[in-house]
Amino acid sequence: MADEKPTDGFDALLTEDRVFEPPEEFRRNANINDPGIYERADADPEGFWSDFAKELDWSRPWDRVLDWQPPDAKWFIGGKINASVNCVDRHALGQRRDKRAIVWEGEPGDQKTLTYGELHVEVQKCANVLQKLGVGHGDRVAVYLPMIPELPIVLLACARLGAVHSVVFGGFSAESLRDRINDMQAKLLVTADGGYRRGGIVPLKQISDDALDGSPSVENVLLVKREGLETPFNVVAGRDHWYHELMAQVSDTCPPRENDAEDLLFTLYTSGTTGKPKGIAHTTGGYLVGTYATAKWVFDLKEDDIYWCSADIGWVTGHSYLVYGPLLNGATCVMYEGAPDTPGRDRFWDICARHKVTVFYTAPTAIRAFMKWGPEHVRKHDLSSLRLLGSVGEPINPEAWMWYYHHVGGERCPIVDTWWQTETGSILITPLPGITPLKPGSASRPFPGLKPAIVTESGEPVKVGGGYLVQTRPWPSMLRTIYGDHDRFVATYWNRWGRDVYVTGDGAKVDEDGYFWLLGRVDDVLNVAGHRVGTMEVESALVDHQEVAEAAVVGKAHEIKGQAVCAFVTLKEGVQASDAKVEELRQHVAQKIGAIAKPDEILWTADLPKTRSGKIMRRLLRDIAAGKALGDVTTLADPSIVAKLREQYEDKEG
Ligand code: PRX
Numbered sequence: 338m339a340d341e342k343p344t345d346g347f348d349a350l351l352t353e354d355r356v357f358e359p360p361e362e363f364r365r366n367a368n369i370n371d372p373g374i375y376e377r378a379d380a381d382p383e384g385f386w387s388d389f390a391k392e393l394d395w396s397r398p399w400d401r402v403l404d405w406q407p408p409d410a411k412w413f414i415g416g417k418i419n420a421s422v423n424c425v426d427r428h429a430l431g432q433r434r435d436k437r438a439i440v441w442e443g444e445p446g447d448q449k450t451l452t453y454g455e456l457h458v459e460v461q462k463c464a465n466v467l468q469k470l471g472v473g474h475g476d477r478v479a480v481y482l483p484m485i486p487e488l489p490i491v492l493l494a495c496a497r498l499g500a501v502h503s504v505v506f507g508g509f510s511a512e513s514l515r516d517r518i519n520d521m522q523a524k525l526l527v528t529a530d531g532g533y534r535r536g537g538i539v540p541l542k543q544i545s546d547d548a549l550d551g552s553p554s555v556e557n558v559l560l561v562k563r564e565g566l567e568t569p570f571n572v573v574a575g576r577d578h579w580y581h582e583l584m585a586q587v588s589d590t591c592p593p594r595e596n597d598a599e600d601l602l603f604t605l606y607t608s609g610t611t612g613k614p615k616g617i618a619h620t621t622g623g624y625l626v627g628t629y630a631t632a633k634w635v636f637d638l639k640e641d642d643i644y645w646c647s648a649d650i651g652w653v654t655g656h657s658y659l660v661y662g663p664l665l666n667g668a669t670c671v672m673y674e675g676a677p678d679t680p681g682r683d684r685f686w687d688i689c690a691r692h693k694v695t696v697f698y699t700a701p702t703a704i705r706a707f708m709k710w711g712p713e714h715v716r717k718h719d720l721s722s723l724r725l726l727g728s729v730g731e732p733i734n735p736e737a738w739m740w741y742y743h744h745v746g747g748e749r750c751p752i753v754d755t756w757w758q759t760e761t762g763s764i765l766i767t768p769l770p771g772i773t774p775l776k777p778g779s780a781s782r783p784f785p786g787l788k789p790a791i792v793t794e795s796g797e798p799v800k801v802g803g804g805y806l807v808q809t810r811p812w813p814s815m816l817r818t819i820y821g822d823h824d825r826f827v828a829t830y831w832n833r834w835g836r837d838v839y840v841t842g843d844g845a846k847v848d849e850d851g852y853f854w855l856l857g858r859v860d861d862v863l864n865v866a867g868h869r870v871g872t873m874e875v876e877s878a879l880v881d882h883q884e885v886a887e888a889a890v891v892g893k894a895h896e897i898k899g900q901a902v903c904a905f906v907t908l909k910e911g912v913q914a915s916d917a918k919v920e921e922l923r924q925h926v927a928q929k930i931g932a933i934a935k936p937d938e939i940l941w942t943a944d945l946p947k948t949r950s951g952k953i954m955r956r957l958l959r960d961i962a963a964g965k966a967l968g969d970v971t972t973l974a975d976p977s978i979v980a981k982l983r984e985q986y987e988d989k990e991g
Contacts, residue, residue: 357775367771378785385786389630408831410811412623419593420496424664429457437669444533444675463494465587470557474499479523483532484674499594501601506651509931511547518552529561531568535676542570598622607759608871610860616820627763627814632662645671646698653759683714690718698727700867712744727753730867738777756780762814779852796834803846808839866898878929884912893962901937903962914941
């Protein structure tokens with residue numbers, strides 16, 4: 338835990354009192370519009386979840402819905418299910434054979450469409466390719482791909498075989514990729530020659546080669562050719578195999594494996610308070626039920642919807658709401674490879690208009706960038722097809738909410754502000770768009786069947802007010818462990834207020850109507866443009882530089898990104914601080930972790946403020962970074978350090 342109480346500042350009055358009722362027509366047609374569902378689900382959560390589970394295809398039904406031995410949960414025990422069958426086969430072999438599953442657009446403007454029938458063929462072929470490369474049940478497959486159609490195909494092909502996929506976001510460095518591969522002991526790496534990003538090219542294969550120097554578990558590399566790209570790379574004979582060549586050699590049928598409901602479906606690494614990133618482990622049955630149910634009710638998916646989630650599949654949002662949730666619902670999903678401002682700042686609206694997107698899901702950081710760029714980019718396009726908007730990843734400020742509502746949604750589209758985490762697998766706090774009156778800035782109510790609570794430092798529940806956000810009931814898509822480190826799983830999430838209370842790491846406030854207002858992380862995790870960045874990781878990367886003696890990293894409010902990374906650095910004796918050194922350290926962090934973790938600001942300091950027991954006082958650093966008045970410094974070993982830092986920093990700002 339951080340040295341700051343999450344309740345600091347919770348007493349600020351909420352001034353937001355606007356309420357937006359669901360439009361009548363939306364309410365009438367919504368997949369769920371009966372408010373009584375909350376009470377019914379609360380009375381029988383297992384029955385509630387199993388009703389959704391029954392809508393999926395199981396090759397063997399479950400014997401029991403839940404086995405809860407806190408903190409260990411098993412869901413749909415004894416059930417056999419295959420994720421790829423549920424995402425693809427049951428649509429391709431049913432009424433949706435010729436329905437578009439994926440409508441893909443590359444950053445340069447190239448396009449590709451896959452119907453459910455075509456996706457069915459591709460997934461089976463790819464599963465055969467994976468098998469040919471020795472991948473089977475329980476094997477881990479690292480996936481380091483750009484946002485191209487092969488990415489969901491590879492995930493579904495892994496699922497078909499019962500292999501465990503672990504996607505590494507294409508913006509991570511070779512070192513981050515190597516650490517993840519080694520942690521999961523991946524047998525295969527799937528990558529591409531490169532991908533487009535903001536007009537440039539990310540040389541994924543070169544980065545992969547670097548990563549593989551030191552990842553002995555990887556036996557083979559499956560290499561996808563990103564069409565149209567010309568970037569140099571080496572092909573290592575015997576290890577590297579072209580995807581398109583192997584796809585041409587295999588049969589197009591591959592029977593799905595009957596996976597156990599509790600078989601691992603995937604791991605996904607995320608940053609925490611301490612140590613290296615954690616491999617969050619999700620199993621099959623519960624995850625499918627959670628993502629299916631929430632996609633159906635929160636995004637209100639209907640047969641003729643064109644659904645677009647702008648997240649990268651490198652993050653959990655892309656897993657749950659670009660791949661699994663919408664495909665389980667048989668939806669048509671738009672997938673876009675690149676940046677929102679390439680070639681122009683209207684790219685997203687151009688995509689929405691051309692593909693007649695009806696449901697659009699994005700992040701507050703993107704919305705704030707759109708606000709800054711101005712509504713004229715939105716106005717250039719006909720967005721009348723939109724009927725529902727979503728937001729995820731960080732608190733959405735009421736101003737951004739109103740802008741999104743007015744300029745993008747034309748004041749007719751409800752906004753679902755969805756709170757969840759890599760660990761939760763699916764959305765836990767959210768409006769149901771046909772039921773919930775919306776308050777801008779509030780994620781509103783728990784999804785039916787869930788019981789989040791706000792507790793004080795000592796674990797007392799708070800009825801109205803602020804505190805720590807916890808979950809007091811298991812849910813199907815909850816993480817089952819941290820890959821390879823169950824003790825860390827228990828210590829991180831279930832060790833504060835009892836083994837049956839899940840600690841989210843977020844602070845929140847609950848109002849008189851039972852609406853939740855998320856306030857951000859209460860641990861040493863930053864949320865930079867909707868991405869989790871561990872302050873410890875950035876500190877380790879900085880200290881890894883040979884000229885750095887010590888470093889402390891804190892967050893600072895940022896207009897677009899929500900939070901910026903601010904580093905206080907002490908250089909070794911005799912090393913000269915300079916602007917060039919700032920850039921060198923920023924690049925060093927990018928190389929160690931990835932560009933998302935690069936400090937936005939570096940402040941040199943001769944010493945860091947520490948308590949008498951030697952703990953860095955982050956609260957003080959945060960206040961200094963924010964330019965706030967300093968609080969109590971009496972526990973400080975050497976109070977003069979703060980004054981010096983403050984002086985220096987103000988000089989810099991001035
Ligand atoms: O702090 C919360 C914030 O994002 C964290 C989870 O990050 P990650 O695992 O990367 O998953 C992001 C996408 C689900 C949470 O602990 N967060 C996520 N959604 C919201 C949010 N904060 C406020 N409002 C949200 N809607």
